[in-house]
Amino acid sequence: MKKNKLVFMLSLVLVLALVVTGCASGSKNESGANNNEFRINLASEPPTLDPAQATDQVSFTVINAIYEGLTIIDENGNVQPGIAEKWDVSEDGKTYTFTIRSDAKWNNGDPITAHDFEFSWKRALDPKLVPKPSQYAYQMYYIEGAEAYNTGSGSVDDVKIKATDDHTLVVTLNAPTVYFESLLSTAIYFPVHQSVTENEAFAAAADTMITNGPFTMTEWKRNTSIVLEPSESYYARNDIKFAKVSFTMVNDSNSELNMYETGKLDYAGYPTGALPTDQFASLKEKYPNEFQIKGTASLYYYLINTTEAPFTNEKIRQALSLSIDRAAITEKVTLGGQIPAYGLVPPGIKGVEDEYRNEVDDNYFQEDLELAKQLLAEGLAEEGLTELPAFSLTFNTNELHQKVAEAVVDMWSNNLGVNAQIGNEEWGVFLDNRTAMNYQVARAGWGADYNDPISFIGLFTSKSGNNNTGYANVEYDALVSQVDQSTDAAERVRLMAEAEKMIIDSHSIIPIYYYSTVYLMKPDVKGVYVDYKGDVIFTRGYYEAEAE
Amino acid sequence: MVAYIPFFQHDMEVYKQLVRYVIKKILFMLLSLFVLASATFFLMKAIPGNPFQSEKNIPPAIQQMLMERYGFDQPLWKQYITYIGNLLQFDLGTSMKQQYVTVESVIKNGFAYSMQLGVLAILVSIVVGVLLGLVAALNHRKFLDGFTIFIAVLGVSIPNFVVASALQYIFGVQLRWFNVTGLYGPLDYVLPVIALSFLPTAFIARLTRSSMLEVLSADYIKTARSKGLSGRVILVKHALRNAILPVVTYVGPMTANIITGSVIVEQIFGIGGLGKDFVSSITNRDYTLIMGLTLFYAVILMIARLITDVAYGFVDPRIKLTGGKGGS
Numbered sequence A: 001m002k003k004n005k006l007v008f009m010l011s012l013v014l015v016l017a018l019v020v021t022g023c024a025s026g027s028k029n030e031s032g033a034n035n036n037e038f039r040i041n042l043a044s045e046p047p048t049l050d051p052a053q054a055t056d057q058v059s060f061t062v063i064n065a066i067y068e069g070l071t072i073i074d075e076n077g078n079v080q081p082g083i084a085e086k087w088d089v090s091e092d093g094k095t096y097t098f099t100i101r102s103d104a105k106w107n108n109g110d111p112i113t114a115h116d117f118e119f120s121w122k123r124a125l126d127p128k129l130v131p132k133p134s135q136y137a138y139q140m141y142y143i144e145g146a147e148a149y150n151t152g153s154g155s156v157d158d159v160k161i162k163a164t165d166d167h168t169l170v171v172t173l174n175a176p177t178v179y180f181e182s183l184l185s186t187a188i189y190f191p192v193h194q195s196v197t198e199n200e201a202f203a204a205a206a207d208t209m210i211t212n213g214p215f216t217m218t219e220w221k222r223n224t225s226i227v228l229e230p231s232e233s234y235y236a237r238n239d240i241k242f243a244k245v246s247f248t249m250v251n252d253s254n255s256e257l258n259m260y261e262t263g264k265l266d267y268a269g270y271p272t273g274a275l276p277t278d279q280f281a282s283l284k285e286k287y288p289n290e291f292q293i294k295g296t297a298s299l300y301y302y303l304i305n306t307t308e309a310p311f312t313n314e315k316i317r318q319a320l321s322l323s324i325d326r327a328a329i330t331e332k333v334t335l336g337g338q339i340p341a342y343g344l345v346p347p348g349i350k351g352v353e354d355e356y357r358n359e360v361d362d363n364y365f366q367e368d369l370e371l372a373k374q375l376l377a378e379g380l381a382e383e384g385l386t387e388l389p390a391f392s393l394t395f396n397t398n399e400l401h402q403k404v405a406e407a408v409v410d411m412w413s414n415n416l417g418v419n420a421q422i423g424n425e426e427w428g429v430f431l432d433n434r435t436a437m438n439y440q441v442a443r444a445g446w447g448a449d450y451n452d453p454i455s456f457i458g459l460f461t462s463k464s465g466n467n468n469t470g471y472a473n474v475e476y477d478a479l480v481s482q483v484d485q486s487t488d489a490a491e492r493v494r495l496m497a498e499a500e501k502m503i504i505d506s507h508s509i510i511p512i513y514y515y516s517t518v519y520l521m522k523p524d525v526k527g528v529y530v531d532y533k534g535d536v537i538f539t540r541g542y543y544e545a546e547a548e
Numbered sequence B: 001m002v003a004y005i006p007f008f009q010h011d012m013e014v015y016k017q018l019v020r021y022v023i024k025k026i027l028f029m030l031l032s033l034f035v036l037a038s039a040t041f042f043l044m045k046a047i048p049g050n051p052f053q054s055e056k057n058i059p060p061a062i063q064q065m066l067m068e069r070y071g072f073d074q075p076l077w078k079q080y081i082t083y084i085g086n087l088l089q090f091d092l093g094t095s096m097k098q099q100y101v102t103v104e105s106v107i108k109n110g111f112a113y114s115m116q117l118g119v120l121a122i123l124v125s126i127v128v129g130v131l132l133g134l135v136a137a138l139n140h141r142k143f144l145d146g147f148t149i150f151i152a153v154l155g156v157s158i159p160n161f162v163v164a165s166a167l168q169y170i171f172g173v174q175l176r177w178f179n180v181t182g183l184y185g186p187l188d189y190v191l192p193v194i195a196l197s198f199l200p201t202a203f204i205a206r207l208t209r210s211s212m213l214e215v216l217s218a219d220y221i222k223t224a225r226s227k228g229l230s231g232r233v234i235l236v237k238h239a240l241r242n243a244i245l246p247v248v249t250y251v252g253p254m255t256a257n258i259i260t261g262s263v264i265v266e267q268i269f270g271i272g273g274l275g276k277d278f279v280s281s282i283t284n285r286d287y288t289l290i291m292g293l294t295l296f297y298a299v300i301l302m303i304a305r306l307i308t309d310v311a312y313g314f315v316d317p318r319i320k321l322t323g324g325k326g327g328s
Helices: A002-028 A057-066 A114-125 A146-150 A253-261 A277-286 A314-322 A326-334 A369-383 A399-416 A427-435 A454-460 A474-485 A489-505 B007-046 B060-069 B076-088 B103-138 B143-157 B160-174 B186-216 B219-226 B231-243 B245-260 B263-268 B274-283 B287-315 B317-322
Strands: A037-042 A071-073 A079-081 A084-089 A095-100 A161-165 A168-172 A215-221 A225-230 A244-249 A267-269 A291-304 A391-396 A420-425 A441-447 A509-521
Touching: A037 A057, A037 A267, A057 A215, A057 A225, A079 A084, A095 A114, A114 A146, A114 A161, A114 A168, A253 A267, A253 A277, A253 B160, A253 B263, A277 A291, A314 A369, A314 A399, A314 A509, A326 A399, A326 A509, A369 A399, A391 A399, A391 A427, A399 A420, A399 A441, A420 A427, A427 A441, A441 A509, A454 A474, A454 A489, A474 A489, A489 A509, B007 B076, B007 B287, B103 B143, B103 B186, B103 B231, B103 B245, B103 B263, B103 B274, B103 B287, B143 B186, B160 B186, B160 B263, B186 B231, B186 B245, B186 B263, B219 B231, B231 B245, B245 B287, B263 B274, B274 B287
Parallel strands: A037 A244, A391 A420, A391 A441
Antiparallel strands: A071 A079, A084 A095, A095 A168, A161 A168, A215 A225, A225 A244, A267 A509, A291 A441, A291 A509
């Protein structure tokens, strides 16, 4: 009896101790400010940290912090000098001469030279690159000779990238490309140390990685965590305030939110993680100073297969587009601060002076039920039909896509009496079918590759591999090639607006909304932002208390 | 039939039988693995898509280079022969998505977590399950019995992701007793292990209870009681030993289930186990990883089956009667 009592008391004490310590540690670690540590979640393991090989946002998020290109993009989407302190552009807009900072260093202390860039860019274009050719090498095809070398028909010697001395890099382009400077801030143009030829697997572990960015990777536990610390040899070391950036790898939106709420994360949500969509509204109320919505330069849209009857008929396509209540979708279905879209180019993309979308209004069409009904009737009559045959709206398996598709199909049914089915497909299957034009109406999404409207306008040329609608218009192609040849900002915007109107008026695509990025961030974190294309940038972040 | 064979000779016979049985099973396993490897290979190749796909299509020339680099431009039978050839040399290859990461190291890293959690969950299930079952049986038709049955029904009917989320919310977010994710210290194992062992514990409790009830009413227990043996001796030496047999046979499939089925629990608690890789490998069309993990899981399942079969042979009442008990 006595013994039992003792055991009972002991357990009680243990449990109490647990409760007390548990509570204490919970409230102490509310923010990473104590250790000056920024903690953020990645929904998956970065498949690679070799800038020439990366293709996904998780990899880019880490790469952007540990490498730096010739230019960087600031919070407002403007190009700023990075490893290049300045550059000159020739009169014809085709030749760029970059001057590399004399104080730029790799994290092993070696100076960064123009030769490193020549080496790295040619490496990214190398068709024999191991373990595989770069998937994003085509982002370098603007450089003279690049495409020929990359596709095996030209020599590396004809690629017009030349380091004339340690600090001067001369690059010649095929055509003037006004967004080339913006492109230089993307991973494919980042430098890698020349010693990588001895160890092509350098980017697979923290201890073999030689990088040149604001941060250095100090730890990489597969599928578990990544730790970054400021690089002591970075030229702007004093601008880097976080003592540590820690990534966890949790692929569950509820768990991520729970981590944030228990003070294990300083940033939760998109683009690297996720928050439960159904809790957006309550989170906004609960954390008014922490819940953030940032418009993102990406478009959510539906493709119409214009090669298949009856969708060959423009009026029928138009009827489908005009009968969708986009505001209802963003306000009642997606709930993440998305903006109804009536154009192709999202906000956040530069125009002449301001954002393109502010300079060129996207009022190409308006939702109009009466007109939609009338157009449908006319279109059907033209096709010799009495009613629209049942068709399917296909999307890749995803809760949000499903909700949007259900809402749209419902609107078509109620507004036009049209019978459409929704069909979800596994990602790979979906992409295959879409590329093979084996669909009727399909979901699509597009994000900016660089800060210029042509990143979107260029999609619908007849040669584009991402057109997928069957839309082919010589006038459109001509406009796009005129844009490509021009260096005059105002003229380019005018031409692009003309092209945009043309593709939207053809109703080959149904724009639904412009994306937004939703996240929670602790209120004392400053200088961390989501950029125009939806990447989270934390390299210049700091904690408020520390700055005072 | 075999009752008159001298004891040692009989024992040899049993072991020979056992060895023959195991060899036969292993050969059969190898054959099954081969069939499985082939079927998975062709099924995987039959699904549309490839490892280099994304929302943004890459130019056909680059796509072509990638296909050539990995030999996907070869006829399927050639790819199959290369694959089987590598397999015979125990070469599972390198992941196509995670660069320079061998399938072997993915398995090593991931399985370490799955294994730790799995073994703990199995131990917890057996100990707690048997104890609960015992308590219930000994308190037959009393409150504790009803209560245990209630818990057991709950355990069997609530899926483990609900259990995991609920545990995380109650003990992680509300009470803050544990970290919500990660495996940083011993305490972090508590919630995932409970979530993983919830169902098997309930199942074992029910198994133990019903077989215990059956055994307790058997004649030999009544005999033992009438001989005046103490309650504890009867319970441990006679009743429990026999009542636990069905539990032993369940341990095999349970082990396989827990170790291979921890996917969702690992996801919720942010544990970098093998389940995570298995699911993503399919979405990514990471062919080498799909094949490697499928085969690995198959081997685990088959070994668990084999152990169960052998254990079953050992605890089979016939062998018990003619062998073990014959001596005493």
